[in-house]
Amino acid sequence: MPHYHEVEATRAFKPILGEYYQFDYTPFYKSLWSTLKDCVYVEEDEQNKGIYWYNNKF
DSSP states (O other): OOGGGHHHHHHHHHHHHGGGOOOOOSOHHHHHHHHHHHEEEEEEOTTOSSOEEEEEOO
């Protein structure tokens, strides 16, 4: 999704995501670097709701 539609998309997705919506004030470039460096796999939610979470290699 293009970044210039992020505000509209957030308004649309927030009610759908409900309790799974999370917000972080980390600047985009720092968040991107952290994700590229640390997040290397995903695992399914323990309650098997079809939600997947990023995890690091440690």
